[in-house]
Amino acid sequence: MIETFILIERILVGAIFLTGFGSVIFDSNLVKKIIGLSLLNSAVVILFVLEGSRIGENTPILEPGIENVVDPLPQALVLTAIVIGVCVTAFALALARHLYISTGTFDIDRIRSQVHDEN
Amino acid sequence: MAKAWAIFGSVSSLTIAAVLVGAILLDPSDWPAQIRDFTERQGVADTGAINLVSSIYLGYRAYDTLGETIVLLLGVLGTLGLVHVGEQFTGGAVRKSLRTDFLNVASGKLGPIVLVFGFYVMFFGHVSPGGGFQGGVVFASGLVFLAMGSRDAVYSPLVRSSFLHRLEGLAFLLLLLAAIIGVFTNVGLFGNLARQLGLPPAYFIVLLNILIGLKVGSSLGLLCLILLEKAR
Amino acid sequence: MKTDLLIFGPVILPLVGSALVLLLKFLPSAWSKFLQHAAILIFLVCSLLLLGLQYPLVHGGQSLTGIVGQWQGPLGIAWKQDPVSWISSVLGLVLILFAWLYSLDRGPSNTTFGAILLVQASGIAATLLTHDLFNLFVCLEILGITSYIMIAMNKGNGAKLASLTYLLLSAASMIFYLLGLYGLYRLTGALSLNDIGQALTNTPLTTSLAASLGLIIAGVALRSALLPLYGWLPEAHAQAPHAVSAILSGVMIKTPLFALTRILLEIPAARTVGLPLSWAGAIAAVVGSLIALSQTHLKRALAYSTISQIGFVVAAWGKAVYLGAAHPDFHILMTAALVYAFFHALYKSQLFLGLGLVTDTMGSYQLESLKGGLSRQHRLRFIFAGLMFGYLSMAGIPGLAGHSGKTLLSFALDRDIKDVFIVAAGVLSVALALKLSRPFWTGGRKIPESESGQPTPQPPAPQGLASMIVLIQGVMILALGLGLEPCVHFVLSLLGSSHRPSLGIFGIDAILKSTASVGLGMGVFFLSTSRYGKILLEKIRDRPRGFEGLFAALMTGSVFLAAWIYLAP
Numbered sequence: 001m002i003e004t005f006i007l008i009e010r011i012l013v014g015a016i017f018l019t020g021f022g023s024v025i026f027d028s029n030l031v032k033k034i035i036g037l038s039l040l041n042s043a044v045v046i047l048f049v050l051e052g053s054r055i056g057e058n059t060p061i062l063e064p065g066i067e068n069v070v071d072p073l074p075q076a077l078v079l080t081a082i083v084i085g086v087c088v089t090a091f092a093l094a095l096a097r098h099l100y101i102s103t104g105t106f107d108i109d110r111i112r113s114q115v116h117d118e119n
Numbered sequence: 120m121a122k123a124w125a126i127f128g129s130v131s132s133l134t135i136a137a138v139l140v141g142a143i144l145l146d147p148s149d150w151p152a153q154i155r156d157f158t159e160r161q162g163v164a165d166t167g168a169i170n171l172v173s174s175i176y177l178g179y180r181a182y183d184t185l186g187e188t189i190v191l192l193l194g195v196l197g198t199l200g201l202v203h204v205g206e207q208f209t210g211g212a213v214r215k216s217l218r219t220d221f222l223n224v225a226s227g228k229l230g231p232i233v234l235v236f237g238f239y240v241m242f243f244g245h246v247s248p249g250g251g252f253q254g255g256v257v258f259a260s261g262l263v264f265l266a267m268g269s270r271d272a273v274y275s276p277l278v279r280s281s282f283l284h285r286l287e288g289l290a291f292l293l294l295l296l297a298a299i300i301g302v303f304t305n306v307g308l309f310g311n312l313a314r315q316l317g318l319p320p321a322y323f324i325v326l327l328n329i330l331i332g333l334k335v336g337s338s339l340g341l342l343c344l345i346l347l348e349k350a351r
Numbered sequence: 352m353k354t355d356l357l358i359f360g361p362v363i364l365p366l367v368g369s370a371l372v373l374l375l376k377f378l379p380s381a382w383s384k385f386l387q388h389a390a391i392l393i394f395l396v397c398s399l400l401l402l403g404l405q406y407p408l409v410h411g412g413q414s415l416t417g418i419v420g421q422w423q424g425p426l427g428i429a430w431k432q433d434p435v436s437w438i439s440s441v442l443g444l445v446l447i448l449f450a451w452l453y454s455l456d457r458g459p460s461n462t463t464f465g466a467i468l469l470v471q472a473s474g475i476a477a478t479l480l481t482h483d484l485f486n487l488f489v490c491l492e493i494l495g496i497t498s499y500i501m502i503a504m505n506k507g508n509g510a511k512l513a514s515l516t517y518l519l520l521s522a523a524s525m526i527f528y529l530l531g532l533y534g535l536y537r538l539t540g541a542l543s544l545n546d547i548g549q550a551l552t553n554t555p556l557t558t559s560l561a562a563s564l565g566l567i568i569a570g571v572a573l574r575s576a577l578l579p580l581y582g583w584l585p586e587a588h589a590q591a592p593h594a595v596s597a598i599l600s601g602v603m604i605k606t607p608l609f610a611l612t613r614i615l616l617e618i619p620a621a622r623t624v625g626l627p628l629s630w631a632g633a634i635a636a637v638v639g640s641l642i643a644l645s646q647t648h649l650k651r652a653l654a655y656s657t658i659s660q661i662g663f664v665v666a667a668w669g670k671a672v673y674l675g676a677a678h679p680d681f682h683i684l685m686t687a688a689l690v691y692a693f694f695h696a697l698y699k700s701q702l703f704l705g706l707g708l709v710t711d712t713m714g715s716y717q718l719e720s721l722k723g724g725l726s727r728q729h730r731l732r733f734i735f736a737g738l739m740f741g742y743l744s745m746a747g748i749p750g751l752a753g754h755s756g757k758t759l760l761s762f763a764l765d766r767d768i769k770d771v772f773i774v775a776a777g778v779l780s781v782a783l784a785l786k787l788s789r790p791f792w793t794g795g796r797k798i799p800e801s802e803s804g805q806p807t808p809q810p811p812a813p814q815g816l817a818s819m820i821v822l823i824q825g826v827m828i829l830a831l832g833l834g835l836e837p838c839v840h841f842v843l844s845l846l847g848s849s850h851r852p853s854l855g856i857f858g859i860d861a862i863l864k865s866t867a868s869v870g871l872g873m874g875v876f877f878l879s880t881s882r883y884g885k886i887l888l889e890k891i892r893d894r895p896r897g898f899e900g901l902f903a904a905l906m907t908g909s910v911f912l913a914a915w916i917y918l919a920p
Contacts, residue, residue, distance in 0.1 A: 010144045014137075017530075021136050024523055025129045025902045033519055040526045047144075048533060055150045059248060060171035062163055069171065071155045072162075073426070074536075076175035077485055079252050080187040081529060083335070084492050087194030088522050090342050091496065094201040095503060095515045097346075102508055108898060115509045121895040128903035135906035139527075139562045139913065143534040146559035151540025157424050165422065179426040182419045186477070186489035189366065189470060190496055192373075196463055197500035201511075285377055292370040299363060301420070 009050060017043035030096040030106045034089060041085035048074035048081075167320030168245035177251070177327045184251075185298060188331065191338040192291060195345075202345050227268020230275075233261035241332035245321055251328040255335025262340035266347070283341045290334035297327060354408070354415060358432055360401035361440060362480065365473035368394030369466045376462060384462065391451065391465045398472060399444050402437070409437045412847015416482065429482040429543040431613070434845045435685065436479035439609040442693050443475040446601040446700055449820055450594040453704050456817035457711070458594035459504045468598075471497040475602060478610050483543045484532050484567070487610060488525065491574060495521050498603055502591040513586035520583050520901050521573065527909065528570030534563030548617040556620055558917060564621050565913025567614065569905060574607035577628060577665055578635035579904040581658045582896065588654035593707030596650060600657045600703060601696035608661075608668065608692075615672045622675060623919045624912050629669025633772035635662030640779035644786060644879055645888035649706055649716045653699065656745070656783060659776055660695045664688050666769050667760055680763075682848035687763035689842055694752035694831060698744040701824035702787075705738040708817055709790075718790065733818050735791055740825030744832065746784035746872065747777050749856050749865050752828045755835035758856055774868070781872020782879060832856075 020043055023036025052074035060072040100106055103114050158171045166178035176184050240247075241254025266278045276282060372387045408415055414433035421427075451468055454460065474497060478490040495518075503514035536542060538560055539550035554560065573580040584604075588596045615621050639659025646652040671684035709731060710716050744753035757777055764770045831838060835856055843850055855861055878884045 007145075014140050014144050017140055018133065018137055021523065022133050024519060025132055025899055030515070037519060037522055037526075040523060044526055044529045044533070047530075051150055051533070051537070055152050055155060060155075060158070061246070061248060062159070062169045062171060067159065069155065069159060071150065071152070072158055072171040072175055073154045073542075075172045076180060077183075079172070079176055079250075080183050080485075080489060083187050083252060084190045084489070085522075086339070087190050087342075088492070088496060088499075088518065090194050090346065091197045091201075091499060092515060092518050092522075093346065094198040095499075095511050095518070098201050099508060099511050099515070111508065111512055112898075115512050118507065118509065121897065124895050125897045125899045128897065128899035132899065132902040132906045135910045136527075139566060139906075139909060140530065142558040142562040142913075143530055143566075146534065146537060146557070148537060148559075150537060153425060153540040157426060161424060175426065179420065179422050179424075180428055180485075182428050183486055183489050186486070186493055189473075189493055190489075192369075193467065193470060193493070193496045193500060196373075196467065197496065197503070200463060200500070201503065281377070285374070288370055288374040288377075292367070292374065295363065295367055295370060299367075 006054075010047075013043055013047045013050065016046070028107050028109055030099065030108055030111075031093075033108070034092045034096060037092065038085070038089055041082070041089075045078045045082055048078045165320075166324060167322075168324045170245050170248065170250070172248075173245050173250050173324060173328070177324050177331075181298070181327070184327075184331065185294065188291060188294060188334050188338075191335060192287065195287065195338050195341050198342055198345055202348075223268050225268070226264040230261050230265035230268055233264055234258060234277075237261050237332070237336065241328050242325065244328040244332075245324045251331030252335055254328070254332040256339060258332060258336030259339035259343060262336070263343045263347070266344055278340075278344065280341060280344065283337045283344075287334060287337040287341065290330050290337065294327070294330045294334060297323075297330065354417070355421075357401060357405055357408075358415065358417075358430070358480065359419075361398040361444070361476035362473050364394050364398050364401070365469040365476075369469040369473070372462055372466045372469065387462045387465060388455070391469060394469060395444065395448050395451065395472060398476070399441070399448070402441050402444065402476075405432065405437060408432070409434050410845060412845075425541055425543070425546060427543075428486045429545065430480045431482040432480055434842075434847070435609055435612055435689065438689050438693075438842065438845065439479050439606060440476050442696060443479075443602045443606060444472055446696055447472050447475075447598060449700065449824065450598045450601075450704070453597070453817050453820045454592075454594035456815050457708065458592050459501075464501070464504065467497050467500055471501075471598070475606050478606050481610070482545070482613060484535065484547070484614075485542050487571075487614075488528060488532065490610075491528075491571070491607065492525060494574070494603060494606065495525070498587075498599065501595040501598075502587050504595065505590055505592045507590070509586070510590040513583075513590040516898065516901070517583045517587045520905065523902070524570045524573045524905055527566045527905075531563040531566030531570070534559050535567070538563075544613055544617040548619065551618060551620060556917060558913075560620065561913045561917035564618065564916050565909045565911075568611065568621065568624060568912050569909035571607050571611045571614070572628070572908065573905060575604050575611070575665075576658055576661055577608075577908075578631040578638070578658075578662065580908050581635070581639075582901040582904055584658055585651050585654040588657065589648060589650040593703055593711075596653075596707070597700035597703040600654070601700040604657065604661055605664070605692045605696065608665065609689075612668070612672060616676055620916055622672060624915055625669045625671070625673025626919075627669075627911070627915055629666050629673060629769065632662040632665030632667075632669055633769040635659060636666065636776035637662075637772055637779065640776050640783060642891055643783050644779060644875075645891040647718050647892070649710060649718055649787065650703070652718075652783065652787060653702055653706070656780070657695075657699055659780070660691075660699065663757070663760055663773060663776065664692045664695070666773065667691065667763050670764070670767070670769075682843055682846045682850060683763045683852065685846060686839060686842045686848075687759045690835075690838055691756040691760055694744075694756040694828075697824060697831065698741045698752055698828050701821055701828065702738065702741045702745070704817065704824070705734055705741060705821040706787075708734050708821065709738075718786070734821060737818065737821040737825040738788075738791075740828045742784050742788045744828050745787075746781045747865055747868055749832075749861055750829065751832040753780070753832070754861075754865055755832045755854075755856055758854055758861060759835065759839060762852065762854060777868050778871045778875060781869050782875040785873065785876040786879070 020036045020039025024033050052071040056068050056070035058066050058069045060069040103111050162171045162174040163169050166174040168174045237254050237258035240249035240257055244250030265275045368390050371390050375383055375387050416431045418427035418429055474493040481487050499514045499518045503511050539547045541547050576584045588599050636659050639655050643652045643655035667684045668688035671681050674681055744751040747754040761770055836854055
């Protein structure tokens with residue numbers, strides 16, 4: 001069975017994840033959706049690193065005398081995932097900015113109706 | 120009516136997501152230790168880096184790292200295409216009031232120090248918890264400091280977007296060459312070149328760290344400068 | 352070592368090309384632009400040549416495997432080149448070459464576009480080559496970000512909004528994919544597909560395993576626009592520049608699908624989802640065509656048609672995966688899926704490119720305003736000649752690729768109820784072809800005049816490279832359509848099967864079937880122009896669709912797949 005402490009940590013990470021996801025679908029402001037996406041990214045990153053650290057005690061730098069390190073693979077994977085997330089967020093923000101400049105609003109429903117009228 | 124459907128859709132998405140996330144997060148099995156054991160045994164001997172995370176993303180899985188530098192390259196290209204330099208987002212008056220002498224002086228003076236720190240993190244990535252990415256990000260923030268600290272007309276040559284573009288392209292090309300040379304000298308894609316030349320394998324890791332650091336630093340720096348509308 | 356060079360050439364070469372193109376931009380000479388275009392052409396052609404050289408290595412069902420960097424141990428990135436991935440790579444590169452040539456004349460003409468296109472070519476080869484779950488994530492993100500950027504390259508807010516919607520949906524689904532990867536790694540301790548497959552043979556089927564697999568499969572399926580995950584496609588393909596629409600519909604939809612083959616075949620618990628996916632494909636074939644019929648925007652109609660045609664491919668592909676690689680019917684089903692995918696990519700991209708020329712010349716996308724004897728316009732006669740092949744192909748006229756593909760599909764899905772769906776969708780395609788070609792054959796209307804009585808200045812006639820490409824593709828459609836049997840035999844031998852079916856495309860049976868289909872299709876078309884037909888189609892067109900619906904579809908799809916994996920015997 002899972003210890004209470006570990007369970008609480010996992011539930012917290014799950015809460016961050018769901019907050020981010022909720023923000024992406026419920027908020028009508030584009031910037032808030034993008035922030036939600038960023039939250040989703042962070043939640044997954046934390047999950048990987050957190051869970052990977054359970055099997056050891058030391059940072060995975062093998063200085064003389066160090067053993068019983070944590071799992072280095074999740075950390076390597078999330079390095080890539082973080083950078084990819086940053087790039088996608090940057091491009092999304094550039095798109096949102098462009099839409100704001102041409103339509104004057106960040107609200108997705110109003111932008112959709114404006115685009116619909118344009119077509 | 121459409122609004123009711125929208126709310127129904129959102130609520131059901133969230134609940135289903137909660138169910139799936141819960142199913143995965145509440146798994147009671149133990150975290151597998153095979154990879155940790157393998158890298159503890161072999162990592163330093165295979166790649167020369169005592170930082171095991173570096174040994175993974177610059178050694179065993181360097182191909183993924185290449186993919187991620189490609190995403191950075193594309194991110195910069197895409198953002199640059201959308202944000203036209205000179206277009207006003209906020210009013211000019213608002214922007215001026217955010218600039219104070221303190222900001223100019225402090226960031227301008229701190230900039231070079233941050234850059235040096237970034238280089239330190241890049242170079243020593245194989246023995247400390249640093250590396251190409253981390254050093255690159257610090258490097259990018261150093262560039263932002265320099266840009267913020269410059270007065271309107273005086274821009275440090277490091278912060279000019281043409282320089283950063285060229286640095287980015289060059290670092291990417293060199294990274295690709297480092298990958299390909301491995302293919303030609305019989306160690307496979309991204310194989311450890313230094314071992315072929317008889318040098319300690321850590322040299323290759325350091326080289327990759329520097330290239331990645333420059334690539335990431337110039338890309339992220341360029342991204343920040345574009346979005347801050349300070350790209351010149 | 353030599354194999355490494357050969358296999359990874361199509362991945363590395365376009366990247367080197369792209370880096371060179373970006374650096375050449377800084378060369379302050381008149382030669383710079385020419386050099387950049389030359390670089391793109393050279394690197395694309397060289398990648399194609401390298402793929403050709405790989406043929407003897409994958410012929411006959413063989414596959415090559417290895418680890419990138421030749422590292423020993425469980426940590427490296429595994430790769431595998433088998434006949435399915437080889438064919439998909441060739442398909443991808445050929446179509447990108449066509450689209451790039453078109454874009455030189457008509458499309459986004461900046462060299463940034465060329466550089467991004469090269470990265471996309473590399474990404475396609477990499478996605479198909481990978482045998483590692485995390486590497487697949489990185490490759491899909493590369494393909495994704497190139498798509499977002501290219502869709503947003505069109506002027507107007509519609510393109511930016513379509514790109515942003517696709518971005519949010521796709522990025523979120525990739526994060527769920529990462530969550531699924533976390534679940535799988537936790538259970539197996541490996542990221543490479545054969546290691547995972549081996550480790551899972553001893554693991555009991557838990558909810559966590561089912562949920563992880565569901566999220567991973569749904570994440571990839573979203574990129575291929577399988578039912579119900581297709582919501583992002585119509586806007587994305589309709590708002591993109593024409594060359595980009597051609598690539599999206601032709602290649603980007605199919606690559607993730609064939610990459611998914613690996614995951615489903617290696618992980619035994621996941622193979623059962625082939626059945627519901629196959630059904631989803633059959634349903635999408637009919638639903639997509641129906642919604643396409645209701646559209647008035649030309650490109651959106653083509654986009655919905657893509658959803659329908661992918662349904663055709665998935666109907667055969669899903670069944671092949673479900674039956675497994677050892678089943679005798681596997682080869683013919685997979686061949687049907689691959690051949691249909693190739694044929695569809697060809698005629699759909701031709702329609703996008705050709706109709707793109709038409710809409711650019713006439714200045715409107717709405718079918719209503721395009722009506723009026725376009726065939727009378729001399730300027731468009733050349734284009735019309737080329738597009739004829741595409742239209743006839745869509746309508747399923749024997750001798751052209753569309754009909755041949757459908758014949759093959761029906762042959763492979765013999766004695767399966769889904770064949771009924773395929774036939775029904777075929778009838779709807781005929782109606783759609785009639786509707787989309789209507790601007791060319793309805794009676795003439797005067798060229799609109801401006802207020803002063805002078806004829807409005809007409810944009811110049813499209814001639815040159817773009818229309819050449821449309822015509823060349825038309826000829827290919829005809830050639831491949833007539834040459835169905837050799838094509839099928841080639842693919843079957845490539846996959847390692849010695850089965851040599853005879854497919855009569857001009858036999859009495861086929862002629863009767865297609866006459867019936869065309870007749871019914873004409874009937875449906877006339878129904879659709881009647882009063883009740885119009886009302887029904889308008890209801891379909893204006894159905895409630897929203898941003899939230901996209902995510903609801905993603906979540907529903909994921910949980911359905913997870914439940915299926917958990918509960919199916």
